[in-house]
Amino acid sequence: MLEIASQSFRSRLMVGTGKYRTNDEMIHAIDASGAEVVTVAVRRVNLDRGDEEGILHHLSSEKFFLLSNTAGCFSADEAVRYARLAREAGFNDFVKLEVIGDRETLLPDTAGLLEATAILAREGFKVLAYTNDDLVTALRLQDAGAVAVMPLASPIGSGLGLLNPYFIRTIKSRLTVPIIVDAGVGTASDACLVMEQGVDGILMNTALAEAKNPVGMATAMRLAVDAGRGAYLAGRMPRREVAVPSTPSEGMLS
Amino acid sequence: MMQLTINGEPRTLDPVDTVDAMLRQLGLDPRGVVVELNRAIIRRADIAASRVQDGDTVEIVHFVGGG
Numbered sequence: 001m002l003e004i005a006s007q008s009f010r011s012r013l014m015v016g017t018g019k020y021r022t023n024d025e026m027i028h029a030i031d032a033s034g035a036e037v038v039t040v041a042v043r044r045v046n047l048d049r050g051d052e053e054g055i056l057h058h059l060s061s062e063k064f065f066l067l068s069n070t071a072g073c074f075s076a077d078e079a080v081r082y083a084r085l086a087r088e089a090g091f092n093d094f095v096k097l098e099v100i101g102d103r104e105t106l107l108p109d110t111a112g113l114l115e116a117t118a119i120l121a122r123e124g125f126k127v128l129a130y131t132n133d134d135l136v137t138a139l140r141l142q143d144a145g146a147v148a149v150m151p152l153a154s155p156i157g158s159g160l161g162l163l164n165p166y167f168i169r170t171i172k173s174r175l176t177v178p179i180i181v182d183a184g185v186g187t188a189s190d191a192c193l194v195m196e197q198g199v200d201g202i203l204m205n206t207a208l209a210e211a212k213n214p215v216g217m218a219t220a221m222r223l224a225v226d227a228g229r230g231a232y233l234a235g236r237m238p239r240r241e242v243a244v245p246s247t248p249s250e251g252m253l254s
Numbered sequence: 255m256m257q258l259t260i261n262g263e264p265r266t267l268d269p270v271d272t273v274d275a276m277l278r279q280l281g282l283d284p285r286g287v288v289v290e291l292n293r294a295i296i297r298r299a300d301i302a303a304s305r306v307q308d309g310d311t312v313e314i315v316h317f318v319g320g321g
Contacts, residue, residue, distance in 0.1 A: 016321030026319070041320025044261040044313065045287055047280055054286055054316040071320050085315055088288045088295050156321070183321075205321030 002201050004178050005094070005126040005147035009065065011036050012195070013225045014180065016205025020214065023058045029208050030064070032218035038064040039096055039203065041071050042086050061091050067128070069096040074109070076116035083120055094126040096150070096182075096203075106156040110137045114144050121145025130182050133167040135174060142177050149177055150203065153194055154184030157206045161190035168197045188217075188224035195228025196236070259311045273304040276312070287316045 002009040014037035020026035030038060040055050059066065068086030073079035076099055083095040099116055101109030108131050117127050121144060128148040129141045138149045151171055154160035161184060162168065172179045178200035185191050185204045194202050202225060211217035256269050258276070270276045273296055277284045289296045289304075290313040296304045306312070 017319035018321045020319065039320055040317040042288075042315050043318045045282065045316050047261060047263075047265075047314070053318075055319050056286065056317055066317070068317065069320050084295055085288050085290065085313075086317075088298060089317065090298060203321075 002178065004128070004180075004200075007065075007094075007126075009036050009201075010034075011222075011225075012201040012229060013191075013222060014039065014067065014201060014203040015208060015218070016203070017055055017059065018205050019209040021209075023055075025214055026209070027058055029214035029218040030059075032215045032222065033208065034222045036065050037067050037203075039067045039069050039205070041069050042082050065094075066091045067094055067096050069130075070098045070116075072100070073098060074100050074112075076112040076119065079112070079116045080119050083116075083125060084123075087125065092126075093124055094128065094147075095120060096128045096130060097146075098130045108132055110134070113137075114140055117141055117144040117146050128180065133164050133171065135167065135170050138171045138175055138179075142175050147177055148180050148200075149175060150180045150182035152183040153181050153190065156183040158184055159186030159207060159210075160184055161186050162193050162197075165193065165197055168194070168199060172198050172200075185221075188220040191221050191224040192228035192231070195225050196232050198232045201225075256308045258306070258309070261312070261314060270306060272302055273300075273306050273312075274302040276306050277301070277314070280314075282314065287314050289314055 002012050011034045013033055013035050015033050015035040016039045070079040070082040079099045087093055099109045099112035100106050117129050120127050126147045128150055129146040130150045131137050133151045141149050153162040180201040181194045181199050182203040185207050208214045208218050255266050258265050267279055273289055274284055284301050292311050
């Protein structure tokens with residue numbers, strides 16, 4: 001059981017809702033992932049398209065915990081504005097805070113992120129802050145009032161997997177708030193490796209949406225998250241640079 | 255007629271008094287959107303009572319897919 005700001009969640013896997021080929025495929029993939037927390041984004045209604053194409057027509061807010069993000073925001077002010085709009089929709093006061101600093105890598109603007117975290121925390125928001133894998137930034141986000149810190153495995157949408165297991169482990173060992181690794185996971189082994197670092201959860205989108213078979217990948221990811229968590233809790237054997245036989249060396253024929 | 259700027263575009267509407275009436279003229283269900291009027295968020299409970307005037311700037315947002 002995962003707990004963030006006194007809210008319990010049944011799954012350690014959180015998923016996004018972007019980039020799926022169809023809404024139907026998205027719904028089936030989310031179901032297969034077992035995720036409870038599902039991210040959504042705030043955007044202008046398209047007034048020239050007659051039909052109302054909002055994502056909530058496909059996602060039940062009773063079945064899922066909707067986590068609004070501030071993706072695409074490049075300043076603290078902009079991210080705060082998006083967070084406030086999302087909260088007015090009335091689902092909860094959680095926000096996945098992104099303040100992006102670079103269009104090419106989508107790496108965070110950590111100064112803007114800290115500023116927005118402090119403002120939103122003062123306004124009662126439960127801030128889950130998307131950040132890089134830097135320990136000091138993670139500590140400052142916790143100090144600023146973030147209820148969870150979300151370091152990246154690798155850049156958003158890159159599928160490069162976990163680039164720095166050591167930094168993720170360090171962040172987990174030094175912070176008291178939950179650590180949810182967000183972004184960069186490409187396949188099941190990446191998710192398993194992330195969870196083996198002892199973090200509290202993982203959030204992914206593109207790895208499912210861009211898989212050839214999103215439902216199949218979502219099932220694999222669910223199993224990988226459980227496997228990685230299980231292996232972390234079980235405690236792995238030490239790494240050795242020499243072989244040690246598994247079979248007794250006594251009792252051999254002369 | 256009244257002129258508004260809605261989601262960044264100039265729009266001409268039949269005269270309306272309230273945000274609620276504006277949304278209905280645009281064919282939108284007030285329960286499915288959040289409205290910002292001249293940069294101030296309109297609380298859900300206040301949509302029916304909030305006045306909209308000629309020249310106002312309005313943002314109407316909803317949730318879409320995202321990561």
